[in-house]
Amino acid sequence: MDGVHDMGGMHGFGKVSPEKNEPVFHQDWERRLYALYRAMSYAGVWCIDQARFAREQLPPEVYLASSYYRKWELGMEKQLAELGLAGTDELTAGRALRPGESLKRKLTAAEVANTVTRGSFARPAQKPARFKPGDRVRTKNIHPKTHTRLPRYARDKVGVVEALRGCHVFPDTVAIGKGEDPQWLYTVLFDGRELWGDSAEPSLKVSIEAFEPYLEPA
Amino acid sequence: MQLRVRALETVLTEKGYVDPAALDAIIEAYETKVGPHIGARVVAKAWSDPSFKRALLDDATKAVLALGLVNRVGDHLIAVENTPKLHNMIVCTLCSCYPWEVLGLPPVWYKSAPYRSRAVNDPRGVLADFGVTLPADSAIRVWDSTAETRFIVLPMRPKGTEGWSEEKLTSLVTRDSMIGTGLAKQPGEVA
Numbered sequence: 001m002d003g004v005h006d007m008g009g010m011h012g013f014g015k016v017s018p019e020k021n022e023p024v025f026h027q028d029w030e031r032r033l034y035a036l037y038r039a040m041s042y043a044g045v046w047c048i049d050q051a052r053f054a055r056e057q058l059p060p061e062v063y064l065a066s067s068y069y070r071k072w073e074l075g076m077e078k079q080l081a082e083l084g085l086a087g088t089d090e091l092t093a094g095r096a097l098r099p100g101e102s103l104k105r106k107l108t109a110a111e112v113a114n115t116v117t118r119g120s121f122a123r124p125a126q127k128p129a130r131f132k133p134g135d136r137v138r139t140k141n142i143h144p145k146t147h148t149r150l151p152r153y154a155r156d157k158v159g160v161v162e163a164l165r166g167c168h169v170f171p172d173t174v175a176i177g178k179g180e181d182p183q184w185l186y187t188v189l190f191d192g193r194e195l196w197g198d199s200a201e202p203s204l205k206v207s208i209e210a211f212e213p214y215l216e217p218a
Numbered sequence: 219m220q221l222r223v224r225a226l227e228t229v230l231t232e233k234g235y236v237d238p239a240a241l242d243a244i245i246e247a248y249e250t251k252v253g254p255h256i257g258a259r260v261v262a263k264a265w266s267d268p269s270f271k272r273a274l275l276d277d278a279t280k281a282v283l284a285l286g287l288v289n290r291v292g293d294h295l296i297a298v299e300n301t302p303k304l305h306n307m308i309v310c311t312l313c314s315c316y317p318w319e320v321l322g323l324p325p326v327w328y329k330s331a332p333y334r335s336r337a338v339n340d341p342r343g344v345l346a347d348f349g350v351t352l353p354a355d356s357a358i359r360v361w362d363s364t365a366e367t368r369f370i371v372l373p374m375r376p377k378g379t380e381g382w383s384e385e386k387l388t389s390l391v392t393r394d395s396m397i398g399t400g401l402a403k404q405p406g407e408v409a
Contacts, residue, residue, distance in 0.1 A: 008311030008338045008362065013331040016347040018394070022325050024249050029223040034248070034323075035241035036227055043235055048366075052313055068314065068329045073223060086229050094225040100233025107236065112243035113289065121366040122293045149364045151311050153338065165294055165367050185365050196339050203357035206338050209365035 001145050002152060004060040009153040009196070030069040037072055042115055044104035046079055049175035053147040054079045123182035125167040130184065130212055135161045137188060138218040139210065147175035150214045154206075158218045159190040162207060170211055184212040253322035256287050257370055258391035259384075260320060261402075264297075265375040266384045275299060278370065282320060291319050294367040298359075300374045300398070305352050307344070307360045307398030308369045309337035315363035317370050321393060328397065338362060348399045371395065373402040 007013075025031045040046070046054075054075035055063070063071060080086040090097045107115065131137060141156035142148065149171045165185040173181040192204030230236045260282055264271040273281040278297040282288065295317055298306040310316065311334045316324040327333050336344050341358045345351065352358070361369045373395040379387060382405075389408045394400030 006312055007331055007334040008309075010331075010335040013335045016327050016330065016332045016336070016344055016399075018327045018348060018399075019325065024253075024323055025245075026326075027219070029220045031245045031249075032227055032241060033223045035244040036223075036230060036236060038244050039236040039240055040230070045235075055313070064331070068326065070219065073219070073226070076226070080230075085235070086226075086233065090229045091222070091225050094221075094228055096229050096232035100235055103235055106234070107240040107244075109237065109239040109243040112240055112247060115244075120293050149312060151362065151364060153311075154362075165365070168366055171365075185367070187361075187367075192339075200339070201342060201358065204339075204341065204360070205357070206360045206362060208362045209367050211365065 003056045004063050005056045006152050008151045033069050033073050039107045042107040049171040053175040121169045122166050131161045136218040137215040148172050154208050157194050159188040161186050162189045163187040186210050254393035257320040257396045258388045261391045262384045262387035288319050296369050297372050299372045304357050306371045310363040317368035371398040376402050376404050378405045
């Protein structure tokens with residue numbers, strides 16, 4: 001969706017402000033929230049793209065004004081309600097008002113060491129790759145109202161396939177419950193001028209990781 | 219937020235979805251075990267061992283796993299090398315994708331609107347915010363992490379570190395130098 005989360009190239013957000021000796025978490029609730037998210041992901045109730053899509057659908061003014069983990073919390077509440085796993089009435093009451101649903105699995109402390117890294121999104125190929133490194137491609141001019149990982153600034157632009165990264169879960173379908181539909185993934189490299197015109201920094205090159213359905217031959 | 223998240227944890231625990239002990243273990247892992255010290259060791263090894271460096275640039279997932287610092291590496295970790303003529307910078311314009319297994323959780327600025335908006339069209343301006351100026355003849359390459367591939371920058375080894383042990387080299391490798399918003403420290407900056 002063409003939301004405010006898709007920030008590449010926008011103006012007006014000001015300077016980057018690095019914090020010296022930044023802690024991993026700033027507040028205790030951020031710790032708990034992050035762990036809750038990971039534990040519920042482990043239980044298989046949502047996948048990463050569904051969680052991203054939930055956050056992208058927050059009202060723009062909420063998205064922009066909320067801290068990072070506040071967005072995660074709001075996204076989780078939305079998903080838990082939509083999936084029927086926990087109601088807003090229960091969160092307001094601060095206790096379970098109905099028995100829980102049966103989930104795929106439950107994370108134990110002993111299992112944590114094996115789950116702190118990212119999951120695997122590679123899948124067996126369903127057909128040969130359409131493009132190869134060196135091919136010129138044009139990204140499609142798409143504007144789906146649902147989740148996509150093709151950023152606005154890189155749509156309808158000509159680039160070169162730099163690498164083939166294997167076949168991966170397709171975010172655009174899995175985020176809306178239409179299955180993993182694995183697709184080939186490519187690193188596509190663009191000249192700065194193709195993206196930003198004459199104002200581009202002369203030596204700039206930018207790449208995106210593009211799924212095959214985003215691309216057509218150029 | 220403290221109360222809201224406590225309510226969330228209570229509800230999810232009472233429903234049997236989560237075990238508070240597992241939550242404690244997740245927090246402990248991210249606060250004490252996973253972090254940029256892992257990436258720093260990968261970089262120092264690559265600076266010291268040419269065959270490891272080749273393996274890292276060829277397939278970082280495999281090379282990092284072989285080091286034995288972490289018990290799992292996500293699919294498609296990709297290492298990109300800075301040279302005098304090319305500076306690499308990593309961003310996720312759409313959310314906050316970051317190579318957790320080698321750098322831990324991302325800092326707030328990495329997830330912020332200023333960084334996500336400007337890294338792809340004003341990387342020199344972003345570097346200036348970090349107090350970094352690149353030579354005018356250095357090209358800039360920005361990697362937008364729009365899928366489940368993840369990137370780590372292999373910064374340039376500072377001059378004057380010939381003969382340094384891998385352990386000592388590690389002290390020069392900052393988190394930001396592995397994202398591309400910084401450079402490795404100079405030998406004079408560490409004791």
